[in-house]
Amino acid sequence: MNWTLNELKRNCREPFKIAEVIDAASIVKAKNGNVISVSPANVNGFFLLDQLGVFGNFKIEATVILPSTRSLKPxxxxxxxGVNEYYVDAAEHDLSRFEQTDVVVQLKDGLLDLAEVVADNLLIHLPSRILTAEEENGNWPLPKGKDWQLLEEG
Known part of the structure; x- marks a missing residue:
């Protein structure tokens, strides 16, 4: 699903509701080679034009399969x-009207591609520590070799 900023500005005076299933797997895997697979993402929410610009508020649900950071098992x-972002044209350089805590996405060519938005947010939310259930429960021996051993902090 793609919209131009101009389309969103015309159509989002009232909340423009979104309830979509977005397949962003190819984008996610292209940006992060460690990702094994990504389910289609359920996206529910809305876009709204306010005094600052086009605001997106939506919830994303998906399942990602990643290698364990310990054993590399899937x-x-x-x-x-949840995602709360403002969308502005990349040509807009004065972003002083936004708070430091606002997430502002500058769109190349003023085009909002929902699959790209979903992919970027999925990537941001990937955990840095991924363990299988056995590894999490301590039922998996820590790797070791000659003159070295993996230790956990704490």
Missing amino acids: VKVPLNF
Whole structure:
């Protein structure tokens, strides 16, 4: 699903509701080679034009399969998070009207591609520590070799 900023500005005076299933797997895998697979993402929310610009508020749910950071075995990682972002044209350089805590996405050519938005947010929410259930429960020996051994902090 793609929209130009001008389309969104015309159509989002009232909340423009979104309830879509977005397949962003190819984008996610192209940007992060460690990702084994990504389920289609359920995206629910809305876009709205306010005094600052086009505001997106939605929830993303998907399952990503990543290698364990310990054994490299595949691990299903369910993701479920909210997104609150403003969208502006990349040519706009004065962003002083936004708070430091606002997430502002500058869109190349003024085009909002929902698959790209979903992919970028999935990538941001990937955990840095991924363990299988056995590894999490301590039922998996830590790797070791000649003159070295993996130790956990704490």
